[in-house]
Amino acid sequence: MGFIRLVVILAVVLTVVYWSVSLYSCSVRREALEDAFDEEHPNGGAKGARDTYIANGMADYETGLRKKLIWLVYVIPVLVVTGILIVTNTN
């Protein structure tokens, strides 16, 4: 049936998009943490401090709002489909 096909296709495509966006967001966050640490410690800092700093920052990111916002990748298309459905089919 058409509806099931749509759900399957959307699920596959949006999962790919979700993974790409979250990998990208994670990578950008890590890079920002690295840059911030290097700026504060031009001489490299204490041994292991950089790794701890980045690990802490990433732990914050994992529980933060930004990561949760990526779920919008699933929410928005469903809302758009619903919106188009309503606009097209009301007279």
Place this chain on the structure above:
Amino acid sequence: MRYVKFFLRLLPFLIIGAGLHYWLPQHDVVRLTSTEVIRQDFSGFNRIFYAQADSGNTEQVTRDLRLINTEKQKTWFLGFFPRESRGVMVYRNEDTGWIWPPYFKFDSADLQAEASALISAAGQEQWVVVTHYGWRNRFLSIYPNAVGLRAIDSPDERIIPWFNIFFFIFAGIAALFMRAAWMQFRERTLDPLFERAGDRMDEVNAGVAERRSRLKRLFGRK
């Protein structure tokens, strides 16, 4: 040869452009003259330009097709020059169903009723904006699919293509994001990978060179 290359490079853009021109919604100002149903015997050439049977029905080789006959206000020649002339235009009225193009249209019968209600005579025109996608082609016998109707007071009404505006803004943002994501992936993942691979290659080459020189020393002078 150079022209062939140029054409091949142009080809993807032409295909994408034609696809967008076909699938994105466009608006015509028309006067509805009649509605009708014809039996349509699809051929291999024009089948692709039609949607499927109404969403609750089953697909057959031939089926009835709802048509909306109109007199269309031709406003802009090639989109640049305003002109005062009219021509006829025929729209099909089909469910697009759940998949493609994603208009999610299931109300063909209602739209046909709406079209019948808006029919007007010459001289006392009721102008209507038809939202549609698709092409009219006489040789292939294909029609644009009407998606929505809206009665307007004057044929000079200014129509703002909101959907297309948002669509192109979103497409631009998506393209920028994909570019940024690719650059990030290259900078953080691919480049270090190649660097490591390059180092390994250097080591291997150095090893080979050393072994070769050892061999040379061994066999070179007898």
